[in-house]
Amino acid sequence: xxxxxxxxxxxxxxxxxxxxxxxxxxxxxxxxxxxxxxxxxxxxxxxxxxxxxxxxxxxxxxxxxxxxxxxxxxxxxxxxxxxxxxxxxxxxxxxxxxxxxxxxxxxxxxxxxxxxxxxxxxxxxxxxxxxxxxxxxxxxxxxxxxxxxxxxxxxxxxxxxxxxxxxxxxxxxxxxxxxxxxxxxxxxxxxxxxxxxxxxxxxxxxxxxxxxxxxxxxxxxxxxxxxxxxxxxxxxxxxxxxxxxxxxxxxxxxxxxxxxxxxxxxxxxxxxxxxxxxxxxxxxxxxxxxxxxxxxxxxxxxxxxxxxxxxxxxxxxxxxxxxxxxxxxxxxxx
Amino acid sequence: xxxxxxxxxxxxxxxxxxxxxxxxxxxxxxxxxxxxxxxxxxxxxxxxxxxxxxxxxxxxxxxxxxxxxxxxxxxxxxxxxxxxxxxxxxxxxxxxxxxxxxxxxxxxxxxxxxxxxxxxxxxxxxxxxxxxxxxxxxxxxxxxxxxxxxxxxxxxxxxxxxxxxxxxxxxxxxxxxxxxxxxxxxxxxxxxxxxxxxxxxxxxxxxxxxxxxxxxxxxxxxxxxxxxxxxxxxxxxxxxxxxxxxxxxxxxxxxxxxxxxxxxxxxxxxxxxxxxxxxxxxxxxxxxxxxxxxxxxxxxxxxxxxxxxxxxxxxxxxxxxxxxxxxxxxxxxxxxxxx
Numbered sequence: 034x035x036x037x038x039x040x041x042x043x044x045x046x047x048x049x050x051x052x053x054x055x056x057x058x059x060x061x062x063x064x065x066x067x068x069x070x071x072x073x074x075x076x077x078x079x080x081x082x083x084x085x086x087x088x089x090x091x092x093x094x095x096x097x098x099x100x101x102x103x104x105x106x107x108x109x110x111x112x113x114x115x116x117x118x119x120x121x122x123x124x125x126x127x128x129x130x131x132x133x134x135x136x137x138x139x140x141x142x143x144x145x146x147x148x149x150x151x152x153x154x155x156x157x158x159x160x161x162x163x164x165x166x167x168x169x170x171x172x173x174x175x176x177x178x179x180x181x182x183x184x185x186x187x188x189x190x191x192x193x194x195x196x197x198x199x200x201x202x203x204x205x206x207x208x209x210x211x212x213x214x215x216x217x218x219x220x221x222x223x224x225x226x227x228x229x230x231x232x233x234x235x236x237x238x239x240x241x242x243x244x245x246x247x248x249x250x251x252x253x254x255x256x257x258x259x260x261x262x263x264x265x266x267x268x269x270x271x272x273x274x275x276x277x278x279x280x281x282x283x284x285x286x287x288x289x290x291x292x293x294x295x296x297x298x299x300x301x302x303x304x305x306x307x308x309x310x311x312x313x314x315x316x317x318x319x320x321x322x323x324x325x326x327x328x329x330x331x332x333x334x335x336x337x338x339x340x341x342x343x344x345x346x347x348x349x350x351x352x353x354x355x356x357x358x359x360x361x362x363x364x365x366x367x
Numbered sequence: 368x369x370x371x372x373x374x375x376x377x378x379x380x381x382x383x384x385x386x387x388x389x390x391x392x393x394x395x396x397x398x399x400x401x402x403x404x405x406x407x408x409x410x411x412x413x414x415x416x417x418x419x420x421x422x423x424x425x426x427x428x429x430x431x432x433x434x435x436x437x438x439x440x441x442x443x444x445x446x447x448x449x450x451x452x453x454x455x456x457x458x459x460x461x462x463x464x465x466x467x468x469x470x471x472x473x474x475x476x477x478x479x480x481x482x483x484x485x486x487x488x489x490x491x492x493x494x495x496x497x498x499x500x501x502x503x504x505x506x507x508x509x510x511x512x513x514x515x516x517x518x519x520x521x522x523x524x525x526x527x528x529x530x531x532x533x534x535x536x537x538x539x540x541x542x543x544x545x546x547x548x549x550x551x552x553x554x555x556x557x558x559x560x561x562x563x564x565x566x567x568x569x570x571x572x573x574x575x576x577x578x579x580x581x582x583x584x585x586x587x588x589x590x591x592x593x594x595x596x597x598x599x600x601x602x603x604x605x606x607x608x609x610x611x612x613x614x615x616x617x618x619x620x621x622x623x624x625x626x627x628x629x630x631x632x633x634x635x636x637x638x639x640x641x642x643x644x645x646x647x648x649x650x651x652x653x654x655x656x657x658x659x660x661x662x663x664x665x666x667x668x669x670x671x672x673x674x675x676x677x678x679x680x681x682x683x684x685x686x687x688x689x690x691x692x693x694x695x696x697x698x699x700x701x702x703x704x705x706x
Binding site for chain 2: 034079080081082083084085087110115116117118119120121122123125126127128129130131136137138139140141142143144145148151154155158159161162164175177178179182215216217218219220221223227228229230231232233234235236239241242243244245246247248249252253257259356357358359361
């Protein structure tokens with residue numbers, strides 16, 4: 034495949050950061066509970082009416098401006114989110130409209146917590162084969178509109194935040210290049226981190242009229258809130274991310290990278306994985322923000338580039354494991 | 368001839384199959400629960416009946432059986448698949464997506480799996496992604512599934528009848544692998560126009576709203592979680608974009624509609640497809656439809672119709688086949704294929 038570069042990345046965080054104290058108040062729990070989970074990672078919450086396409090659009094406008102490009106220069110939009118604006122259509126179309134792109138294809142991909150890697154892999158292949166010249170890759174999540182804030186099971190509300198990161202890809206072997214990208218899914222572990230409702234499979238009666246996929250009694254039960262088994266997610270990451278790094282290094286033709294970022298819903302697990310990866314992972318870079326699902330890895334990458342933490346010639350591994358269950362890694366070179 | 372006209376295909380469909388539920392829902396049955404009639408539905412859409420799932424297992428048992436049959440027809444085993452793609456707009460659970468759940472059912476270990484969330488164009492978008500992986504060496508064989516359960520997302524009353532009568536449940540699967548000489552996918556084109564997203568959409572649960580779900584949205588009082596369609600708009604744009612897409616893929620090969628052996632159109636509305644047929648001056652034997660039996664199964668319509676058309680012996684090796692779809696987003700796409 035021809036070399037593919039990321040022309041640039043931009044992030045968007047909605048509003049002001051929500052402190053542990055403010056979150057504790059919302060969740061009616063103690064600040065110690067929040068701090069114990071969040072480990073100092075702050076989160077942002079999007080206001081009512083703001084969806085992932087809005088966050089992605091704000092980031093994309095800045096990115097295009099910085100690159101002196103126009104929305105008309107985008108040939109394909111690929112969007113990865115677990116928290117889409119609408120039930121359908123997907124958020125790629127909405128971003129295309131808000132940004133003012135031409136009537137180019139808009140692809141929505143989902144692969145649990147690895148959907149940034151899925152979108153990156155699809156995007157780089159389209160570029161490498163010359164099918165589309167410039168691909169806008171968008172990741173954006175508004176999990177604060179999905180997670181539980183009524184004080185029951187406060188974990189995800191403490192661990193997660195909203196945010197977006199976008200990147201523009203085109204052919205090229207200079208600047209920031211994509212050296213490897215792959216992911217693996219194990220659907221037999223789907224319930225380790227999942228949300229059952231709305232569930233199109235749910236049939237409460239076979240008679241007509243059939244009930245909706247999100248019936249009132251399931252809303253009352255709270256069946257529409259995501260559930261996570263943090264111990265299972267920890268075990269998954271510790272078990273799978275070393276092999277994900279090996280697969281990415283093999284594809285990139287490298288023995289090691291200069292630095293690595295681990296995105297995981299639980300920052301304690303991310304740190305433990307970093308320790309386990311060993312020397313070939315290089316310096317382990319901590320994430321600034323609480324977990325933003327698909328946006329977590331590209332947000333971390335954008336931060337590193339903005340801070341000048343990576344020198345030309347250095348390589349970086351981006352690793353993640355989570356719902357699906359899924360895991361994988363990418364390697365980029367600066 | 369230009370270079371692109373001579374470009375050989377890199378991927379092809381190795382096997383295809385479908386499954387629909389046993390439960391048949393006639394137009395008359397729908398007329399029992401809302402103010403409509405068989406004549407009205409048939410006249411507007413060509414639909415006579417559709418299938419609804421028989422139990423609470425969702426579309427994945429259908430998808431699983433379709434996938435296993437498609438693999439058998441391809442002469443392949445589950446272990447030969449390197450990538451699983453599931454196109455759907457009505458996933459069995461909220462997350463993870465259908466691809467993770469189907470991977471578990473099929474016992475596909477250690478491979479990537481992705482959902483393609485592109486509504487009625489999901490199968491054509493998925494075909495593009497499948498071809499992309501085969502062409503770029505990312506996978507040898509890809510399993511592409513379109514599977515839907517609409518019957519739990521429809522509003523069975525007078526407010527929802529305009530949309531409720533149109534949709535059905537079903538699943539189709541295709542195995543995509545390396546091309547064989549001149550046989551395979553020749554051209555594919557995709558498009559989208561998000562400014563028309565609200566002409567055919569289901570708002571909820573949507574993550575613009577904080578929170579995305581609460582009792583204020585509970586059906587049946589709220590219509591937040593039911594599809595809304597501006598039928599006239601969809602009709603007009605569907606016709607335009609389907610015709611345009613078919614012409615794009617044909618022109619890239621220096622061909623015209625007259626050269627087509629068969630057109631496999633998305634099954635949203637028979638009247639749309641009749642209009643397209645007429646505009647392209649296609650003969651009746653150049654176009655197939657089966658919407659009268661299944662309604663609109665969104666991402667599943669094309670593999671279902673393709674399988675039925677093959678089974679009827681209407682596609683011979685060497686035939687020029689065109690697949691075309693249009694749907695919510697708006698999104699659309701067409702593929703030109705040498706069988």
